[in-house]
Amino acid sequence: MVDELIEQIRLATKAITDFGIHLFDPTIRLGVTGLSHAGKTVFISALIHGLVRGGRFPIFEPLAGGRIARAYLAPQPDDAVSRFDYENHIAAMVNKRDWPSSTRQISELRVVIEFQSLSGHQRKLTLDVVDYPGEWLLDLPLLTKTYETWASETLRLSRERPRSDLAKSWHLHLAKLDPLAPGDEQQALTAARFFTEYLRACRDQNYALSLLPPGRFLMPGDLANTPALTFAPLDLPTEVPPPAGSLWAMMRRRYESYRAVVVRPFFRDHFARLDRQIVLVDTLAAINAGPEALGDLEYALNEVLTAFEVGRKTLFSALLRPRIDRILLAATKADHLHHTSHDRLENILRRLAQRAISKAEVAGAQVDVVALSAVRATREATARRGRQQLPCVVGVPLPGEAVVGEIFDGVTEVAIFPGDLPDDPNDLLLGDINAFRGLATTSLQNVDFRFLRVRPPALELTENGVPALPHIRLDRALQFLIGDKFV
Amino acid sequence: MNKAYVSKTYMNTWQHRAPAAFRLDRDGAMVRLNTETGGASGQALQLQAEPDFDAEIVMLRDLPRSSRRRVRWGALFLSALGGLVLLAAGMAVSSLIADLFQYNRGLGWLGLALAGLAALSLMAVAIRETMGLLRLATVEKLRDRAATMIVSDDRVEARALVHQFLHLTRRMPHLARSRANLQSHLAEIIDGADLVRLAERELMTSLDQQARTIIATAATRVSVVTALSPRAVIDVLYVLASALALLRQLAFLYGVRPGTVGLVRLARLVVVHLGITGGLASSDSLIQQLLGHGIAAKLSARLGEGVLNGLVTARFGLAALDVIRPMPFAALSRPTLRDIMNELLRSLGDRADDQQCSPQSDADHDESPLIAVP
Numbered sequence: 001m002v003d004e005l006i007e008q009i010r011l012a013t014k015a016i017t018d019f020g021i022h023l024f025d026p027t028i029r030l031g032v033t034g035l036s037h038a039g040k041t042v043f044i045s046a047l048i049h050g051l052v053r054g055g056r057f058p059i060f061e062p063l064a065g066g067r068i069a070r071a072y073l074a075p076q077p078d079d080a081v082s083r084f085d086y087e088n089h090i091a092a093m094v095n096k097r098d099w100p101s102s103t104r105q106i107s108e109l110r111v112v113i114e115f116q117s118l119s120g121h122q123r124k125l126t127l128d129v130v131d132y133p134g135e136w137l138l139d140l141p142l143l144t145k146t147y148e149t150w151a152s153e154t155l156r157l158s159r160e161r162p163r164s165d166l167a168k169s170w171h172l173h174l175a176k177l178d179p180l181a182p183g184d185e186q187q188a189l190t191a192a193r194f195f196t197e198y199l200r201a202c203r204d205q206n207y208a209l210s211l212l213p214p215g216r217f218l219m220p221g222d223l224a225n226t227p228a229l230t231f232a233p234l235d236l237p238t239e240v241p242p243p244a245g246s247l248w249a250m251m252r253r254r255y256e257s258y259r260a261v262v263v264r265p266f267f268r269d270h271f272a273r274l275d276r277q278i279v280l281v282d283t284l285a286a287i288n289a290g291p292e293a294l295g296d297l298e299y300a301l302n303e304v305l306t307a308f309e310v311g312r313k314t315l316f317s318a319l320l321r322p323r324i325d326r327i328l329l330a331a332t333k334a335d336h337l338h339h340t341s342h343d344r345l346e347n348i349l350r351r352l353a354q355r356a357i358s359k360a361e362v363a364g365a366q367v368d369v370v371a372l373s374a375v376r377a378t379r380e381a382t383a384r385r386g387r388q389q390l391p392c393v394v395g396v397p398l399p400g401e402a403v404v405g406e407i408f409d410g411v412t413e414v415a416i417f418p419g420d421l422p423d424d425p426n427d428l429l430l431g432d433i434n435a436f437r438g439l440a441t442t443s444l445q446n447v448d449f450r451f452l453r454v455r456p457p458a459l460e461l462t463e464n465g466v467p468a469l470p471h472i473r474l475d476r477a478l479q480f481l482i483g484d485k486f487v
Numbered sequence: 488m489n490k491a492y493v494s495k496t497y498m499n500t501w502q503h504r505a506p507a508a509f510r511l512d513r514d515g516a517m518v519r520l521n522t523e524t525g526g527a528s529g530q531a532l533q534l535q536a537e538p539d540f541d542a543e544i545v546m547l548r549d550l551p552r553s554s555r556r557r558v559r560w561g562a563l564f565l566s567a568l569g570g571l572v573l574l575a576a577g578m579a580v581s582s583l584i585a586d587l588f589q590y591n592r593g594l595g596w597l598g599l600a601l602a603g604l605a606a607l608s609l610m611a612v613a614i615r616e617t618m619g620l621l622r623l624a625t626v627e628k629l630r631d632r633a634a635t636m637i638v639s640d641d642r643v644e645a646r647a648l649v650h651q652f653l654h655l656t657r658r659m660p661h662l663a664r665s666r667a668n669l670q671s672h673l674a675e676i677i678d679g680a681d682l683v684r685l686a687e688r689e690l691m692t693s694l695d696q697q698a699r700t701i702i703a704t705a706a707t708r709v710s711v712v713t714a715l716s717p718r719a720v721i722d723v724l725y726v727l728a729s730a731l732a733l734l735r736q737l738a739f740l741y742g743v744r745p746g747t748v749g750l751v752r753l754a755r756l757v758v759v760h761l762g763i764t765g766g767l768a769s770s771d772s773l774i775q776q777l778l779g780h781g782i783a784a785k786l787s788a789r790l791g792e793g794v795l796n797g798l799v800t801a802r803f804g805l806a807a808l809d810v811i812r813p814m815p816f817a818a819l820s821r822p823t824l825r826d827i828m829n830e831l832l833r834s835l836g837d838r839a840d841d842q843q844c845s846p847q848s849d850a851d852h853d854e855s856p857l858i859a860v861p
Contacts, residue, residue, distance in 0.1 A: 058672045059681045061818070065688060339642075339676045383509055390507060403508045412510060419506040436503075450506035472676045 007264065011272050027126040028482055029273055031324070034280030035210050035300065036134035036203070036219075039332040039374060041100045043280055044109070044129050045089040046374035046469050047478065048073070051111055051127075055468050057475035062115055062486035064475075071113040077128065078269075084109035084131050093375060093456040094467060105221050106132040106270065118487050125485055130270050135215030138300065139263045140271065140307035142213055147255040150213075151233035158198065162292050162440050163209065166201040170194040179234040180243055183250030188230050192217075195232035207440045208282075208289035210300035216262055228258045267307075276481045277308060278328040280372075283349050284336055284451040287421075287428070290438020294428060298352045305356030310365040326366045328480050329353055334472050335373035336451045337418050338380055338391035342371040342472075344421040351425035368480050373472035377454045381415055390417040395454035403452070404444050410455060419449040612746075619746030623753060626743055626813045629655070633687075634815045637680045645679035649686045655742050655813060656690055665689040684818035691814055697740055698812075699822045702804030703830040705733040706797040710831060714793030726796055730754075730803050734811075737804065741811050753810065761806045794831075801827040 034040045050057055051071040057063045076083060084107040089100035108130045117123050142150060158167040173194045177187065196217045202209040203218065216229055223229050231254035234247065242248040281301065286293040310324045331349040334342055350357065350369045357367045378395035392415040399410030408414070422428060428436060436448040444450075459467040580602055588595030629651060636645045653669065656662050669689045677685065709729050713722045734753055738745050745753055801824060808822070 056675075058668075058675070058685050059677065061688065064685075065692075342676070383507075390504065392509070403506075406508070415509040417504070417507045417509075420503045422503070448503065448505065450508070452508070473678070476678065476681055 007268065011268065014273065026123075026485065027128065028275050028485060029128045029130070030481060031271070031274035031277040032129060032131060032280070033137050033277065033304070034134050034332070035137065035282070035297075035304075036102060037285065038134060038280040038282040040131055040134065040280055041089060041103055042093075043278075043330075043332070043372075043374040043474075044084060044131050045086055045093070045100065046471060046474060048084075048086050048109060048111055048129065049090055049466075049469055050471075050474065050478075051113065053466055053468065055471070055474075057478060059473075059475040060478045061483055067118075067486065068113055068115045071111055074110045074112045074126070076108050076110045078108060082107045084129065090466070093469075094459055094461075097456045097458065099456060103131055103133045104219060106130070106136075106266075115486050123486075125482075127482065132266075132270065133215065133219045135219045136266060137215065137304050137307075138210075138213040139215045140267060141303045142259055142263055143267065143307075147252040148236060150255065151236055151251075154213075154233045155235060162207060162290075163198075163202060166207070167198045170198040174232075174235055177234060177247065179236055179248035179251075180240075180246050182245055183247045187247060188232070188250060188254075191232035191234075192230045208285045208293040210286070210293070210297045214258060214262075216258070223262065227254055228261050231255055231258070271307070272309065274308075274324050276326050276328075277324045278330055278477065278481060279305070280330050280332045281349055281352075282333060283331045283345060283352070284333050284418075284449075287348075287436075287449050288439055288447075288451050290440040290442075291429065291435040292440055293438065294352070298429075301353045302356045305353060305360070308360075310360045310363045324365060326481060327360055327368075328477055329357070329367065329369045330372040330477060331370070332372055332374070333451070333453075334371035335376045335378045335395075336393060336416075336454070337421070338393060339472075340391055341421050344423060344425075345371045347423075348421065348425040348428060351429070366480075370473050370477055370480075372474060372477055374469075374474050375456060376470040376472050377457045383415055383417065392417045395452075395457075397452045397454055401452045402444060403450060408452075414452075416450070416452050418451045421449075616746035616748045619744060619749035620752065622743055623745050623749050625655075626741070626811070629813045630815055633683050633813075633817075636683050637815070637817050640679040642677075642679045642682070645682045646673060649673060649682055652686050652690060652813065659694075659742060661693065662690060665693075683814075687814045687818045691812070691819055694740055695812075695819060695822065698737055698804075698808055699826065699830070701736050701740065702733065702801055702808070702822075703827050703834070705729055705736075705804060706801040706827060706831045707834045709800045710793040710797030712793075713796040714789045722792075722796065726800065730800060733800065733804050734807050737807050737811050741813060743811055743813075753807070756810045757803065757807045760810050761803065797831050798824070798828065801831065 032040050032044055034043075046055075049055065051063075051068075052073065054063070062068050073086070082105060086109060092098050092100050108128060111127045111129070113125045113127060115123055115125065145153075157163060158171070164171075173191065177191060199217055201207070216223060220229055231251045234251055236248065242252055279301075281297070283297070286297040305327075308324050308327070310327065329349055331345045334345060337345065346369050349371075353369075357369075360367050378393035381392045381394050383390040383392050394413060394415045396410065396413050397408040397416075399408060401408050437446055438449070439447055457470060459469070461467055584595060584598045584602060587598040629648070632644075632648055636648055649669065650673075653666055656666065666689075669686055672682075672685060709726055712725050716722050716725065731750065731754065734757065735745075735750055738750070738753060743749075743753075805822065805824060805827070
């Protein structure tokens with residue numbers, strides 16, 4: 001309770017100082033979140049590239065209308081956070097045609113945009129973009145859960161299919177543990193190792209499960225091997241307070257310190273002070289994997305979205321408790337399917353996040369859903385045979401991507417028809433016999449959808465050396481997120 | 488749909504085609520990579536590139552219109568009467584030509600030629616007027632459709648609509664660059680509502696700016712003339728004439744080009760529109776106008792009258808803008824009376840300054856040869 005109160009006071013102080021600083025030089029903290037492999041790094045790189053180098057953004061009015069004079073990178077405000085390596089990420093995409101490596105630690109970048117307001121005044125807008133591993137996001141719900149609740153929830157989840165297959169060895173080990181026995185460091189270490197292995201298996205491409213807290217187990221950073229990361233859920237007896245010195249008490253204490261050392265600072269420093277939020281979701285990977293992954297994604301999305309402070313911006317909230325007044329849900333990698341299916345993809349994402357969306361709308365925030373591709377890597381084509389037509393996308397699959405009878409080498413260009421998405425998103429969430437089949441439960445031969453990951457596009461250099469990146473609806477996302485700040 | 492394309496268990500929920508992948512052969516033929524062996528149906532696979540999905544322009548469907556099946560007696564009467572008058576005129580002309588032939592053969596031919604010329608030019612005028620009316624109707628329809636499109640967000644129809652806007656503005660040379668921009672954006676994946684807004688921003692921005700200037704200029708002229716004119720009749724006539732001129736100018740600006748009949752119809756529409764909105768945009772408060780007028784009137788009764796007349800003209804111009812502009816105001820903001828009035832008052836002030844200061848300041852401005860003070 002006291003913790004909570006101190007937190008609130010800290011946040012309020014920070015908000016008040018921010019308010020004072022930003023009164024004359026407006027700053028937007030744009031939160032870019034998303035589970036891992038959703039494409040956060042690519043999104044941020046493309047966004048900054050587009051702003052700084054002047055991308056092709058017809059829907060982003062301030063840029064298309066010529067009101068943005070220039071945008072440049074500026075030193076970031078937080079000295080303790082590493083800089084977002086924008087230049088190298090772009091170089092990797094343009095020169096080597098590789099996607100940037102996935103985020104391992106938090107990083108940020110500040111862009112200053114000089115523009116002319118509609119009434120003709122010269123203004124400056126500072127945009128802070130923060131990138132961090134998507135796994136960390138899943139820790140936010142832990143802030144409201146005790147060790148006991150978390151342990152029982154995690155266990156219950158791990159006993160459902162298809163997780164139960166992956167958790168077999170961990171479950172075997174768990175059965176040997178007695179929570180009431182005296183705590184032993186070696187036991188804790190082994191338990192944590194089995195637990196981490198189970199989490200890692202869930203994340204595999206074929207399963208693509210999303211809900212895997214605590215996030216630092218998969219992405220430990222500088223906290224690897226610390227006691228705060230050496231705990232695991234136990235099969236707990238109900239209604240007994242943990243005896244002092246027991247394994248249970250030890251795990252519980254470590255869980256608490258995990259929350260104190262990892263989750264709360266992350267929430268306070270980076271999450272609680274956001275103005276605008278975009279949540280990137282790799283819906284297609286979940287559809288690839290199957291209905292279980294989709295259900296998991298639905299659950300994870302709603303968990304994550306409840307962590308946001310949303311609502312209409314008021315003077316009071318601006319002073320004491322910053323709120324997010326616009327949330328954009330983006331189904332990324334929209335270039336993996338033909339544009340005629342984009343609306344369906346949006347509907348699916350809208351359906352997945354339904355609960356969170358209606359909650360945010362009631363609170364007064366604006367929510368939009370968009371199918372987006374920050375860097376478009378395919379072009380479109382139609383495969384015809386006689387009167388049959390399949391709307392395809394043409395691209396170069398990443399090395400190792402496979403369809404039946406073919407594992408791609410990363411050079412061959414192929415046309416892909418990924419399967420028809422349903423008009424009604426509920427058809428994807430049907431259970432049992434009617435459910436579609438994904439890689440988690442069936443072979444490549446029988447899957448209903450196959451979205452292949454493709455390499456970045458081959459780009460031609462322009463006269464100033466850096467090409468503009470092709471995209472799908474990145475400008476629409478920008479217009480929704482920050483367009484109204486350029487008045 | 489071929490059976491091979493439909494997956495087996497899944498089809499009870501919806502028509503679903505199983506995923507497929509194809510590779511381009513060296514000679515351009517397609518090879519199906521997964522599922523059953525390709526070429527089962529004996530036909531070659533082709534891959535057709537879609538550089539842009541702009542190729543097929545879908546014609547717009549007509550929206551259902553509420554049709555009132557009512558006999559319009561008044562119109563019928565007028566048409567019948569018009570027909571009679573035409574017949575009478577025809578009779579008169581033919582008998583005149585017959586008379587002319589009796590009088591003198593040469594005069595007869597001359598009369599015939601003149602009659603033919605008159606008929607021809609009448610036809611040309613009729614065609615022009617009809618075209619003008621049609622254009623007016625098109626613009627109305629386009630605006631309705633654009634408003635619908637912004638709600639429905641239909642990608643295919645919005646694309647067709649933007650093509651029509653490009654067609655409408657094809658004769659405006661200073662929009663060439665905007666049109667080229669828009670054309671190039673059509674090849675990208677942009678949603679319906681966004682596309683309509685984009686088209687509005689590209690095509691209407693400079694036109695709106697010009698329209699604002701035109702309205703402000705007309706309002707200023709009316710203010711000055713009525714402030715100086717000796718008789719009220721002249722005021723009224725001048726206000727009416729300049730309103731018509733303003734309407735015509737605006738219509739030409741937005742590519743409507745109505746004929747005379749079209750202009751009359753347009754004027755009627757504008758007056759109706761003024762009646763509906765009360766001539767008052769929501770952003771303009773009555774109090775502010777009263778105040779503004781009051782202060783001007785305090786300074787000078789004539790000036791106050793002039794400003795009031797200017798205000799009326801500006802209102803008329805804004806209402807005309809709503810009727811003539813082929814797109815609804817979605818991405819751009821509607822010019823308000825306040826914008827126009829500010830411009831009007833400023834230019835009035837400038838004129839007053841000019842009149843007062845020109846003798847004194849002439850020494851400083853000797854590079855201006857236009858003001859030659861003896």
